[in-house]
Amino acid sequence: MSKRVGLKDIAEALNVSITTVSRGLNNKFDISKETRKAILEKADELNYRPNAYAVSLRKNEYFTIGVIVPSVDHYFFSTVLKGIMNKAHLSNYLVLIGESTHDLNKEKEVIEQFVSHCVTGVIISPSNKSSYSNNLDILVKKRIPYIVVDRPVKESDAPCVKYDDPNGAFLAVEHLIEQGYRKIAYLKSYDYCVISNARFQGYKDALAKHNIPFNPNFVKTCHLIDQENQEEEGFFATKQLMLAVDKPDAIFAVNDDLAAGAYRLAEKLNLNIPRDLGVVGYSNSQISRHLKPQLTTVEQPGIEMGELAFDFLQQSIIGNKSKLTKTFDARLIVRDSSIRGAETKYKKQKDNKRYANSI
Amino acid sequence: MSKRVGLKDIAEALNVSITTVSRGLNNKFDISKETRKAILEKADELNYRPNAYAVSLRKNEYFTIGVIVPSVDHYFFSTVLKGIMNKAHLSNYLVLIGESTHDLNKEKEVIEQFVSHCVTGVIISPSNKSSYSNNLDILVKKRIPYIVVDRPVKESDAPCVKYDDPNGAFLAVEHLIEQGYRKIAYLKSYDYCVISNARFQGYKDALAKHNIPFNPNFVKTCHLIDQENQEEEGFFATKQLMLAVDKPDAIFAVNDDLAAGAYRLAEKLNLNIPRDLGVVGYSNSQISRHLKPQLTTVEQPGIEMGELAFDFLQQSIIGNKSKLTKTFDARLIVRDSSIRGAETKYKKQKDNKRYANSI
DNA sequence: AAAATCGACGAAAACGTTTCCGAAACAGAT
DNA sequence: ATCTGTTTCGGAAACGTTTTCGTCGATTTT
Numbered sequence A, B: 001m002s003k004r005v006g007l008k009d010i011a012e013a014l015n016v017s018i019t020t021v022s023r024g025l026n027n028k029f030d031i032s033k034e035t036r037k038a039i040l041e042k043a044d045e046l047n048y049r050p051n052a053y054a055v056s057l058r059k060n061e062y063f064t065i066g067v068i069v070p071s072v073d074h075y076f077f078s079t080v081l082k083g084i085m086n087k088a089h090l091s092n093y094l095v096l097i098g099e100s101t102h103d104l105n106k107e108k109e110v111i112e113q114f115v116s117h118c119v120t121g122v123i124i125s126p127s128n129k130s131s132y133s134n135n136l137d138i139l140v141k142k143r144i145p146y147i148v149v150d151r152p153v154k155e156s157d158a159p160c161v162k163y164d165d166p167n168g169a170f171l172a173v174e175h176l177i178e179q180g181y182r183k184i185a186y187l188k189s190y191d192y193c194v195i196s197n198a199r200f201q202g203y204k205d206a207l208a209k210h211n212i213p214f215n216p217n218f219v220k221t222c223h224l225i226d227q228e229n230q231e232e233e234g235f236f237a238t239k240q241l242m243l244a245v246d247k248p249d250a251i252f253a254v255n256d257d258l259a260a261g262a263y264r265l266a267e268k269l270n271l272n273i274p275r276d277l278g279v280v281g282y283s284n285s286q287i288s289r290h291l292k293p294q295l296t297t298v299e300q301p302g303i304e305m306g307e308l309a310f311d312f313l314q315q316s317i318i319g320n321k322s323k324l325t326k327t328f329d330a331r332l333i334v335r336d337s338s339i340r341g342a343e344t345k346y347k348k349q350k351d352n353k354r355y356a357n358s359i
Numbered sequence C: 001a002a003a004a005t006c007g008a009c010g011a012a013a014a015c016g017t018t019t020c021c022g023a024a025a026c027a028g029a030t
Numbered sequence D: 001a002t003c004t005g006t007t008t009c010g011g012a013a014a015c016g017t018t019t020t021c022g023t024c025g026a027t028t029t030t
Helices: A007-014 A018-025 A033-045 A052-059 A075-090 A104-116 A128-132 A135-141 A165-178 A194-209 A227-243 A256-268 A286-290 A302-317 B007-014 B018-025 B033-046 B052-059 B075-090 B104-116 B128-132 B135-141 B165-178 B194-209 B227-243 B256-268 B286-290 B302-317
Strands: A064-069 A094-099 A121-124 A146-149 A160-163 A184-188 A219-221 A250-253 A278-280 A325-328 B064-069 B094-099 B121-124 B146-149 B160-163 B184-188 B219-221 B250-253 B278-280 B325-328
Touching: A007 A018, A007 A033, A018 A033, A052 B052, A064 A075, A064 A104, A075 A094, A075 A302, A075 B075, A075 B094, A075 B104, A094 A104, A094 B075, A094 B094, A104 A121, A104 A128, A104 A135, A104 B075, A121 A302, A128 A194, A135 A146, A146 A302, A160 A165, A160 A302, A165 A184, A165 A194, A165 A250, A165 A278, A184 A194, A184 A227, A184 A256, A219 A227, A227 A250, A227 A256, A250 A256, A256 A278, A256 A286, A286 B286, A302 A325, B007 B018, B007 B033, B018 B033, B064 B075, B064 B104, B075 B094, B075 B302, B094 B104, B104 B121, B104 B128, B104 B135, B121 B302, B128 B194, B135 B146, B146 B302, B160 B165, B160 B302, B165 B184, B165 B194, B165 B250, B165 B278, B184 B194, B184 B227, B184 B256, B219 B227, B227 B250, B227 B256, B250 B256, B256 B278, B256 B286, B302 B325
Parallel strands: A064 A094, A064 A121, A121 A146, A146 A160, A160 A325, A184 A219, A184 A250, A250 A278, B064 B094, B064 B121, B121 B146, B146 B160, B160 B325, B184 B219, B184 B250, B250 B278
Antiparallel strands: none
């Protein structure tokens, strides 16, 4: 069991003081070329690595950020994380990662763990339930900069990188209306889910703009436990809708997985998408391109959002007091699941054109 | 700018020594009820959090593990990460995360960063190129326990949680053979990619067992840069295969994304899957269930593998010297992309049956 | 030749904890 | 009265660094 090698070991081996060794390794000025060379060689020989804990403690600077997402294997969050890590690596930040799993207590535990570990900043995509939580206050009290991603917290003016969710939903629903759909259902998440409500607003706004009365029977709440169950929830919600007397002719789902459930039901009932049932999802997740017909969906540029979140956090860390908030413009990715009439008539977007002239 | 509150602040406020405060907070025995109560109250009032850096430095125990994966937004790795985090949270371990992006230098940087941060252990899914690397030697020299996940490193007896890749490929290819396919192509990754080679072996073994001659023209190398390009690579590789004189009648792809590219080409050429072209992928990623027809693929239980990796790491940390290695048995998930003949004849697996009796 | 400057290094304090050791205060036993 | 033991607390060292300050000898300036 070999002890960790420290400055002391190098010092003793070379018969110099610890101070000198430190100076040599950090390339300070008042040291001679020769001793410095000897120190570097010996450090290499002994495989010395500075103890970051001691360094940070002494210098009182901790190059560490904490990232909290509801779930790391959720596609969107994994892309946000990737964006953060892209930038963090460039700036030599250490990245701590924690999952809230939409559990406020766990979220709190993770935050306190991060606080104890002296993170210089936090990027958090709060749990769906966070509107009821004051977990972020912990960071405020500790004066730890943080950036909220994707889920704006109610009545908070915290720096935030978000997406124009209402408008995304608005574009989706208006697109359906323009395609001739009139009875558009909304598959939502829990009432406390901030983004679900934001999209709900866009849904209603689009209906209102086009003088289509809002029908509460066309709104179904889905219980989003994990990745796997979402499709099933979408399936059952759509089933309820389609077995009712007054059936919708289109589905707008709060995410792509629920939309996939609608696909399954359409298959069972021999409904043609988009002819009998238009479908639009949300998030542009991987499956959306692979569903058949390809699913119209709302883009969510996770990597860019993550990268910007890190940039904002760095600004906040260095004391930039300006309002660090950005709302990404919503963009609808129109694919075949919502194009009524001949698909050939529709001028496909770049997204679909990739393989167009390859054969 | 409020300073971080430490033991000293509590001590001064209460007119006791730092030692006493520490004892009070850690519930040591030699302290009176009253002072302890006062200390706890004051600590709460001042919002005290122990400085984990100081604690770890003093106690010389760092409850921290590092996780290195090629890419966090790759579905399989994100599930492995989730498995690790499930367990880590239960054991109160801090999780550091780093990406190698299949870059050996970056992988090395991350490992050294982790070493400096005194991780008590590392779980790593090495870069594809790792067979040429000795990055893991850094950990060996430092006597830091580590567990390799998914990509066994050549000629290493490091603890490892892997998947029976050759057999997975064998099952896939044998299944195709049993379905009547005879000219089976393999879409592979780079030559240095360990898993690609392992699956290649299974592919060849299955052919050999059934006396089907190996045809090198049926093997195509795809350049896997990122998530997005894989499908395109699969598309072009399949295109080359299908435009040749001697066409294959089935594709076995080293991952589901390449298989999705084969789907695209089949669509372009109006080839029916599975009738004209059987397709089998690998990894059971989300898209595999959503492709149409659903893609036959090889299961990779990322969460379970991640959880086990953490368990192994803990064993290794507490000094368990037994051989901590587990190979998950390969399991083929048969879906419609490889079933020749009427799909109704095929007794669907549980995986597909979920919605069977729901309407 | 004395004074000032300079180059190279070491001693010690500090970061925020924990822990070992000892001390003070008080009780009961002799 | 002393002795022993218990309870409760404080002093100080230690963890591995960085940094401030001082020192010592050599070189340059006056």
